[in-house]
Amino acid sequence: MKTDDAGPLRSGPLRPRERIIKTARELFRRHGMRGVGVDAIAEQAGTNKMTLYRHFGSKDDLIIACLRDVAAENEQIWTDLETANPGDPLAQVHAWLRVGAECAVGDDRGCDMANAAIELAEHDHPARHVIEEFKKAHRNRLAQLCRDAGIAKADLLADSLWLLLEGARVSNQSVGAAGPSAHFIAIGEAMIAAFAQETPAKPKARARAAVVA
Amino acid sequence: MKTDDAGPLRSGPLRPRERIIKTARELFRRHGMRGVGVDAIAEQAGTNKMTLYRHFGSKDDLIIACLRDVAAENEQIWTDLETANPGDPLAQVHAWLRVGAECAVGDDRGCDMANAAIELAEHDHPARHVIEEFKKAHRNRLAQLCRDAGIAKADLLADSLWLLLEGARVSNQSVGAAGPSAHFIAIGEAMIAAFAQETPAKPKARARAAVVA
DNA sequence: ACTGGCTGTTACCGGTCTGTAACATTGCGC
DNA sequence: GCGCAATGTTACAGACCGGTAACAGCCAGT
Structure with missing residues (x-):
C-alpha cells in the first residue's frame, strides 16, 4: 500500500522495459517529449534511470521505441x-x-x-x-x-x-x-x-x- | 562585413524589440519553442539577453508576443x-x-x-x-x-x-x-x-x- | 554640453537535463 | 544452495537553461 498504489505502475506483471515504454508514452503525451525528463519517466515507471539507459541507449532511442x-x-x-x-x-x-x-x-x-x-x-x-x-x-x-x-x-x-x-x-x-x-x-x-x-x-x-x- | 552580414539581423532599421520577435519567430519555427534558448535568440537578433528580458519579462511572454x-x-x-x-x-x-x-x-x-x-x-x-x-x-x-x-x-x-x-x-x-x-x-x-x-x-x-x- | 533613458557587457545563481561510473541487491535457472 | 544476469542505489560529470545584478557606454532631445 506504500509503493504499489494506483498512480505509477510499479513492478507489476510487466518487465521494466515495457513499463518504461508505457509510462514514457503517457508522460510524453501529457507533457510533450521535451517537457519530461528521463528521470521522471523512470521514477513513474517504478524503476530508475540506470535501468532505463541499459534498455535504451539514449532518450532518442526511447522515443523511437515509443513510436x-x-x-x-x-x-x-x-x-x-x-x-x-x-x-x-x-x-x-x-x-x-x-x-x-x-x-x-x-x-x-x-x-x-x-x-x-x-x-x-x-x-x-x-x-x-x-x-x-x-x-x-x-x-x-x-x-x-x-x-x-x-x-x-x-x-x-x-x-x-x-x-x-x-x-x-x-x-x-x-x-x-x-x-x-x-x-x-x-x-x-x-x-x-x-x-x-x-x-x-x-x-x-x-x-x-x-x-x- | 564582420558583424553585419546577411545571416543574423543586427542593428538594422528595426528596434531591438522587433528584431527579437522576428528572430524568435524564425528560430521557434525552425527548432521548436523548447528547442531554442533565449540566449540564442538574443544573439541571433544582434542583441543580448538583458535587453530581451527588459522587453519581455519571461520567455513565455516572448512566446505570447510572437504569437x-x-x-x-x-x-x-x-x-x-x-x-x-x-x-x-x-x-x-x-x-x-x-x-x-x-x-x-x-x-x-x-x-x-x-x-x-x-x-x-x-x-x-x-x-x-x-x-x-x-x-x-x-x-x-x-x-x-x-x-x-x-x-x-x-x-x-x-x-x-x-x-x-x-x-x-x-x-x-x-x-x-x-x-x-x-x-x-x-x-x-x-x-x-x-x-x-x-x-x-x-x-x-x-x-x-x-x-x- | 548635459542628462536621462535605452542598450550592451560580464558575471553569476540555482536548477534541470542527459548520460555515466561504481557498487549493492535481488531473483531466477540450474 | 549457487551463480549469474538483471535490476536498484547513489553519486557525479558536464552542459545548458531561465533569469538577475551591477555597471559601462551610447545617443537623442533639450
Missing part, C-alpha cells in the same frame, strides 16, 4: 476493421470513419506521431523515419481500401479523409473537440459521397457507392 | 481577400482556398499556432488563450464568408475547409508537401461543390454556387 509501440498498437485497428466487415471494403471505409471519430473526439492530445513530428523539428532526427513510414502506410492502406471499395476517385478520397483526420486531431488541441472536429463523421460521409461518383456533373453513380444517407 | 505577431500578420490575409474580390464572398472562398494552398504547400513547418498548441502541452499555459482565440476567429470568419456566399451548408463547409487546412499543414511535417496535401485545392473545390447544393439528392443548386469546374 514503434504506437505503430504496433495501430496495427490492431486495421485487423479489427477487416474482421468486423470481412470482404466489404466500402463498409470498412465507413467503419474507418467511425474509428477515426473516436480518435478525433475522445482525446485532446492528438496523434502521437504527428505531435512528435512537430516537436522533433530537426530534419535529421532518427525518429522521423518511423513517423513518415507510419503515416505513409496509414494513408496507403486507406487508399487501397477505397480502391477495393470501387470508389471512383479512390486516391483523392483517401487523401481527403486522411487530411480530415489529421486536421481533426490537431484541431482538438487548439479549439477543443467541440469545435469543427465534432462534425468529423458528417464531413467524412460527404466526402465519400462526393468522390464515389464519377463526376459531379454526371449523376450516373454506381449503385454500390450510393449507400450514404 | 500575437503571427495573428497580426494574418490580419493582412483577410483584408487582401476582401480587396481582391470586393463584394464577392464566393470568390473570396475560392481565393481563401488558393491562399491556404500556398500555406500548405510552400512550407514544411506548418502553422505556428497549431505547433505552439502541441508544444505547450500544459492546459493552463498563458499562450493557449491567444492560440484558441486566433483559431476560433479564423474559423468563424471563414464560416461568415461561406454564409455570405449563399452556400447551403455554410458552417459545415467552413468546418470542412478549416479541418482540411489544419490537416494539410500538419501533414506536411510528417509526409511532406508532396503527400496528400498536394491535392488541397482539388479536395477543397470538391467540398465547396458538395456543400453548396441543398441536398445531394436534389440537384437544384443555386446558379451562383455552381462555379466549380
Whole structure:
C-alpha cells in the first residue's frame, strides 16, 4: 500500500522495459517529449534511470521505441476493421470513419506521431523515419481500401479523409473537440459521397457507392 | 562585413524589440519553442539577453508576443481577400482556398499556432488563450464568408475547409508537401461543390454556387 | 554640453537535463 | 544452495537553461 498504489505502475506483471515504454508514452503525451525528463519517466515507471539507459541507449532511442509501440498498437485497428466487415471494403471505409471519430473526439492530445513530428523539428532526427513510414502506410492502406471499395476517385478520397483526420486531431488541441472536429463523421460521409461518383456533373453513380444517407 | 552580414539581423532599421520577435519567430519555427534558448535568440537578433528580458519579462511572454505577431500578420490575409474580390464572398472562398494552398504547400513547418498548441502541452499555459482565440476567429470568419456566399451548408463547409487546412499543414511535417496535401485545392473545390447544393439528392443548386469546374 | 533613458557587457545563481561510473541487491535457472 | 544476469542505489560529470545584478557606454532631445 506504500509503493504499489494506483498512480505509477510499479513492478507489476510487466518487465521494466515495457513499463518504461508505457509510462514514457503517457508522460510524453501529457507533457510533450521535451517537457519530461528521463528521470521522471523512470521514477513513474517504478524503476530508475540506470535501468532505463541499459534498455535504451539514449532518450532518442526511447522515443523511437515509443513510436514503434504506437505503430504496433495501430496495427490492431486495421485487423479489427477487416474482421468486423470481412470482404466489404466500402463498409470498412465507413467503419474507418467511425474509428477515426473516436480518435478525433475522445482525446485532446492528438496523434502521437504527428505531435512528435512537430516537436522533433530537426530534419535529421532518427525518429522521423518511423513517423513518415507510419503515416505513409496509414494513408496507403486507406487508399487501397477505397480502391477495393470501387470508389471512383479512390486516391483523392483517401487523401481527403486522411487530411480530415489529421486536421481533426490537431484541431482538438487548439479549439477543443467541440469545435469543427465534432462534425468529423458528417464531413467524412460527404466526402465519400462526393468522390464515389464519377463526376459531379454526371449523376450516373454506381449503385454500390450510393449507400450514404 | 564582420558583424553585419546577411545571416543574423543586427542593428538594422528595426528596434531591438522587433528584431527579437522576428528572430524568435524564425528560430521557434525552425527548432521548436523548447528547442531554442533565449540566449540564442538574443544573439541571433544582434542583441543580448538583458535587453530581451527588459522587453519581455519571461520567455513565455516572448512566446505570447510572437504569437500575437503571427495573428497580426494574418490580419493582412483577410483584408487582401476582401480587396481582391470586393463584394464577392464566393470568390473570396475560392481565393481563401488558393491562399491556404500556398500555406500548405510552400512550407514544411506548418502553422505556428497549431505547433505552439502541441508544444505547450500544459492546459493552463498563458499562450493557449491567444492560440484558441486566433483559431476560433479564423474559423468563424471563414464560416461568415461561406454564409455570405449563399452556400447551403455554410458552417459545415467552413468546418470542412478549416479541418482540411489544419490537416494539410500538419501533414506536411510528417509526409511532406508532396503527400496528400498536394491535392488541397482539388479536395477543397470538391467540398465547396458538395456543400453548396441543398441536398445531394436534389440537384437544384443555386446558379451562383455552381462555379466549380 | 548635459542628462536621462535605452542598450550592451560580464558575471553569476540555482536548477534541470542527459548520460555515466561504481557498487549493492535481488531473483531466477540450474 | 549457487551463480549469474538483471535490476536498484547513489553519486557525479558536464552542459545548458531561465533569469538577475551591477555597471559601462551610447545617443537623442533639450
